Amino acid sequence: MPRSRAALAALALAVACGDGAAPPARTPTPIDHTTTGTIAGQVVVDGPVPVMGTVNFGSFGECASQHDGPVPTGDLVVHDGKVENAFVYVQNGLGDRVFAIPTTPVEIDQKGCLYAPRVAGAQVGQTVRYVNGDALLHNVHGTPKDSSAWNVSLPRQGAEREIRVDHAEVMVSVRCDLHPWMQGWLGVLDHPYFAVTDAEGRFTLRDVPPGDYTLAVWHERLGTKTTRVTVTPKGAAETRFTLTAAR
Ligand SMILES: [Cu+2]
Numbered sequence: 155m156p157r158s159r160a161a162l163a164a165l166a167l168a169v170a171c172g173d174g175a176a177p178p179a180r181t182p183t184p185i186d187h188t189t190t191g192t193i194a195g196q197v198v199v200d201g202p203v204p205v206m207g208t209v210n211f212g213s214f215g216e217c218a219s220q221h222d223g224p225v226p227t228g229d230l231v232v233h234d235g236k237v238e239n240a241f242v243y244v245q246n247g248l249g250d251r252v253f254a255i256p257t258t259p260v261e262i263d264q265k266g267c268l269y270a271p272r273v274a275g276a277q278v279g280q281t282v283r284y285v286n287g288d289a290l291l292h293n294v295h296g297t298p299k300d301s302s303a304w305n306v307s308l309p310r311q312g313a314e315r316e317i318r319v320d321h322a323e324v325m326v327s328v329r330c331d332l333h334p335w336m337q338g339w340l341g342v343l344d345h346p347y348f349a350v351t352d353a354e355g356r357f358t359l360r361d362v363p364p365g366d367y368t369l370a371v372w373h374e375r376l377g378t379k380t381t382r383v384t385v386t387p388k389g390a391a392e393t394r395f396t397l398t399a400a401r
Pocket of ligand 1: 267330332
C-alpha cells in the first residue's frame, strides 16, 4: 500500500475508534416554545413488593459509622406502591431533532459510601461531575456498553472528577470497586426528555414538542415498560406505569 494510503487508513481507523472526546457540537433544531406541552405521570407497582435489604458494610467501619443503624440498599424504594428512583424517558418520537447540550453539570455525590443520587440522567456530551463527600477513597467505575468506560479515583474528601458519555444508553452501571455495595445508575440520552421519579413515584417532562411518543420506564428491580403518549399543542399529557415485582 502506498504510504499516503496507509496514512489515510490509519487516520480513518483512529477516527472510527474515537478517543472519548466530546463530539463536535451540532446546531440544535429550533423548537417553538409557544406550542410545547408536558408529559407527567406516576410509576406504581402492582402486588406484593419484597422488603428492601440492608447494606452489608462488611469490614468497612468508616462507612458504617457514618450512619445511624441499618441502611437500606436503595434498589427498591417503594412507598404505598409508589416507585421512587425509576427512570422515565422519551424512547421514540422526536425524529431527527438535535438538542443543545446543557452547560450545567449533573452532580453525583458519594456520601456515607452511597451514591447520591443513586439514579441520575444526563445528555450525551453533558458533563457529569462525581464528587467525593467522604473522607476516604472511592473510585467511580462506569461501564457503558456503547461508549468508553471510565474508572476514576477520588482519593479524598472534596475530590471531584468529570466525565462525559458519548452515546445514548439506558442504563449505564456505575460502581465503586472498593465498596461492593456501591451501585449507581446513569441514564444517557441525546435529548432532554427524561426524569427520575420522586418519593411519590411522580415525574414531569417539560417543554415537549407536540407529537406522538413512546415513553419508557426503567427500574433496576422492577424492569422496563413502554407506553404511547400524545402531546397536543400546549397540552398536558398524563400517564401511568404499573410495574410488577418479580416473584
Ligand atoms: Cu467507594
